[in-house]
Amino acid sequence: MDFKKYLDDKKKLIDQELDLFLPMEDADPSIIHKAMRYSVFSGGKRIRPILTLAIAELLGMDIKNTLHTACSIELIHTFSLVHDDLPSIDNDDFRRGKPSCHKVYGEAIALLAGDALLVNAYKMILKNTEIKKIKKKTILSLFEEMTRCVDTENMLGGQVKDIIQEKIGDKKEILCNLYKQKTAALICASIRAGAILAESTKREIKALTKYGECIGLAFQITDDILDIMQDQRNKNKITYPGEFGLKTAKIDSEKLIKEAKDALKIFNNKADFLYELADYIFSRQR
Numbered sequence: 001m002d003f004k005k006y007l008d009d010k011k012k013l014i015d016q017e018l019d020l021f022l023p024m025e026d027a028d029p030s031i032i033h034k035a036m037r038y039s040v041f042s043g044g045k046r047i048r049p050i051l052t053l054a055i056a057e058l059l060g061m062d063i064k065n066t067l068h069t070a071c072s073i074e075l076i077h078t079f080s081l082v083h084d085d086l087p088s089i090d091n092d093d094f095r096r097g098k099p100s101c102h103k104v105y106g107e108a109i110a111l112l113a114g115d116a117l118l119v120n121a122y123k124m125i126l127k128n129t130e131i132k133k134i135k136k137k138t139i140l141s142l143f144e145e146m147t148r149c150v151d152t153e154n155m156l157g158g159q160v161k162d163i164i165q166e167k168i169g170d171k172k173e174i175l176c177n178l179y180k181q182k183t184a185a186l187i188c189a190s191i192r193a194g195a196i197l198a199e200s201t202k203r204e205i206k207a208l209t210k211y212g213e214c215i216g217l218a219f220q221i222t223d224d225i226l227d228i229m230q231d232q233r234n235k236n237k238i239t240y241p242g243e244f245g246l247k248t249a250k251i252d253s254e255k256l257i258k259e260a261k262d263a264l265k266i267f268n269n270k271a272d273f274l275y276e277l278a279d280y281i282f283s284r285q286r
């Protein structure tokens with residue numbers, strides 16, 4: 001398969017759908033809508049929504065019926081980045097090489113734009129009610145999946161741990177738990193959302209969850225490795241390569257990628273994209 005073309009084609013579909021769905025820039029009050037669109041269309045790779053589409057497609061679902069759910073995931077991702085960059089959290093002036101949302105629109109508007117992106121993620125899940133083929137029960141399961149992912153047991157809790165920097169206990173365990181909550185949870189939810197939409201079997205969802213957990217953890221370790229190699233490291237933060245060295249971080253990340261691929265065995269040769277994506281996560285440059 002042409003992996004790059006697959007990514008590009010799916011990214012276009014996702015961007016079109018997000019553009020159709022998000023309030024127009026001039027809708028009153030325009031400043032928040034400008035801030036939301038600025039953050040959504042600032043050059044993200046769309047890995048998470050592409051995963052939702054790819055899984056649903058793998059399980060036999062028509063891609064056009066998966067776009068609302070995929071875009072909802074991207075809106076949650078963007079909300080988390082806007083809030084993460086705020087001066088009171090990570091205080092990052094740049095995101096994807098461009099000034100971060102609060103640098104352009106101010107802290108108060110960036111905070112509210114993040115809130116609005118999260119609310120719009122839920123609105124987008126609700127849009128699935130317009131698709132006859134999607135059962136109400138499935139939409140409820142999607143709500144449950146997203147809520148569990150954002151809640152304090154996952155992203156919000158991970159973000160809190162990132163701020164308070166727990167020091168008591170086993171360092172590897174502390175860091176891996178934080179990464180699972182902060183980063184892997186949304187990657188895993190993107191995958192599980194595709195499986196939920198396609199009404200997958202328990203065996204399929206178990207295998208895909210394992211795949212998601214492994215690539216999710218590898219994704220954050222690789223992100224930290226790239227921070228060090230590209231000299232963008234936050235020296236106040238404990239990270240996997242910072243604690244255990246670049247070599248160990250690379251070895252452990254590679255092990256996770258292998259574990260992820262092993263989980264795909266039940267799909268025989270149908271999961272080409274997922275194998276390639278696992279390799280891409282480890283070898284990407286950003």
Ligand code: GRG
Nearest residue numbers: 044045046047080083084155156159182183223
């Ligand atoms: C109330 C602050 C608050 C929030 C929700 C902020 C938060 C909880 C969670 C965020 C956690 C976070 C920022 C994790 C980092 C994940 C990560 C490695 C992001 C980069 O992902 P890419 O490379 O980004 O897919 P692009 O730019 O391609 O979209």
